[in-house]
Amino acid sequence: MFWFELAAALVSALGVWLMARRRPWAWPVGLVSVLAYGGVFIEAQLYSDALLQGAFALMILYGWWGWQHHLEDDGRVLPVPLARGPALLHIALGVLGALALGAFMHHRTDAALPWLDAALTAFSLVAQWWQARRHTASWWLWIAVDAVYVGMYLYKHLFVTAVLYVGFIAIAVAGLREWQRAVRHPDAT
DSSP: OHHHHHHHHHHHHHHHHHHHTTOTTHHHHHHHHHHHHHHHHHHTTOHHHHHHHHHHHHHHHHHHHHHTTSBOTTSOBOOBOOOHHHHHHHHHHHHHHHHHHHHHHHHHSOOSSHHHHHHHHHHHHHHHHHHHTTBTHHHHHHHHHHHHHHHHHHHTTOHHHHHHHHHHHHHHHHHHHHHHHHHHOTTTO
């Protein structure tokens, strides 16, 4: 399983790096990575994370399609700000999703960390939605979620994945800067 996890991690890192660079190829690379990680998470009994990979696959298809309509001349997508009202609504939906999924996983499965895994899953979905919609705020949420994921993966002895998520935090910081720069100076990027 180590080598499969390592391969999934490398493909996933490439996808997030391409996302930070605002490149549409991030979506098909991301699709390969979420399919691979679905298997990794089932093996680790992180069922919410496994379900998340399926939801990510659907959002990846949506994001890939949506980005094609918002590309600049250089082939990169143009990010847009996120209004406060939708942001608060999406965060509230994340909380409700975390509670519902956590309760289900706690009472109906042998999930290792049902509440934490469910919360991270719910807020990852919010971050992925924001990213598919080209919102710079997605990177702030990814930084927070990925930091907590690092601890969970260390606890579950998924060391390659924990290291990957440390890398995701670094890429998310770079992505945040790149996307903010693109919003402030669209012609300069």
